[in-house]
Amino acid sequence: MRFSRVLPFALLWCAPFANADTVWLKNGDRLTGTIKLLDSKKLLLQTEYGGDMPLAWDKIKTLQRDTPILIQRGAHEQNVEAQSLKPGDDGYVVMQTQEGARTLALASITQIVSPKPFLRDLSWKGNVDVGLDYINASSADTEDYNIDFKTQARHGLWRHNATGSYNRYESDDSVSTHNYSLEYALDRFFNEKLFWQGRLEYTRDWVEELSSQRVIGTGPGYQFWDNELGAFSMTGLINQNRFEFTDGGSAEFLSANLKWDYSRNLYGQTVQFFTTGEIGRPFDGIADLTFDGEVGVRYKITNWASLNLKASQAYIGGAPGDANKTEYTAGFGITW
Incomplete structure (x- = not known):
């Protein structure tokens, strides 16, 4: 009886974190939040506990994101929309697109940007x-x-x-x-x-x-x-x-x-x-x-x-x- 009462509150408390992005660092730390962008070799992670945190790109082991994001490889390459990013081996990430899954070296990624919907709320x-x-x-x-x-x-x-x-x-x-x-x-x-x-x-x-x-x-x-x-x-x-x-x-x-x-x-x-x-x-x-x-x-x-x-x-x-x-x-x- 007590468990049934507590469970809804536990699910409600966990809901905001269900779709949180995750970044694993090479030193063993794991950070959660929202990946806002990668630019100038800095990954900007928005967190509830530390605000916007710029992370050195070469210190990141792998990462995960379950919502769409735009990936660019090389200064003159077109952005590719990834449906999700899954953790890979040290220095790699698995990008899921409409054509299928691809494993990318983090060093090959030059830019990450969160897409903005054309029609959006205020x-x-x-x-x-x-x-x-x-x-x-x-x-x-x-x-x-x-x-x-x-x-x-x-x-x-x-x-x-x-x-x-x-x-x-x-x-x-x-x-x-x-x-x-x-x-x-x-x-x-x-x-x-x-x-x-x-x-x-x-x-x-x-x-x-x-x-x-x-x-x-x-x-x-x-x-x-x-x-x-x-x-x-x-x-x-x-x-x-x-x-x-x-x-x-x-x-x-x-x-x-x-x-x-x-x-x-x-x-x-x-x-x-x-x-x-x-x-x-x-x-x-x-x-x-x-x-x-x-x-x-x-x-x-x-x-x-x-x-x-x-x-x-x-x-x-x-x-x-x-x-x-x-x-x-x-x-x-x-x-x-």
């Missing part, structure tokens, strides 16, 4: 980067603030994207930089790669001659990839732009723009390289070229905290209020 990711600097000295008082955020939520065929930034630099009561920008974009996917985007953007500047920019745009986009290794998408937009200047003047024009968003995780997601931006060409000649982009690196110090270093540039050529502004920032970030 997923949410993002980051906030903060850089603050205040110097009070006899020669000068300096205040430097930089806050950036980027968040993305997806549910089924829809993806919501929001970004924003605030920048201010003051030295001895003289403000040389003071601006903010906000952008919202909505993507509607037609298949795993192709989507259509509509977006709104507003920028306000209290220092430059170009005091505000408003952009409304729409156009097709293509998602090259989006997985544990990073993401890369490009979007072609037709934008309706409105510029307002400090002297009270304004200008409206249409432009064709190309927008990109690229990130790449390295060394078991410890380091991330990223770049985002947009380049445009106005139709009516009010400006020769517009460019707004950034490039940077994040270094993860915990599962959620990181250090970051970024460089950004905004350029508008051939229009009243020409702008060519470059900023460098370093700070602390939170990622989810």
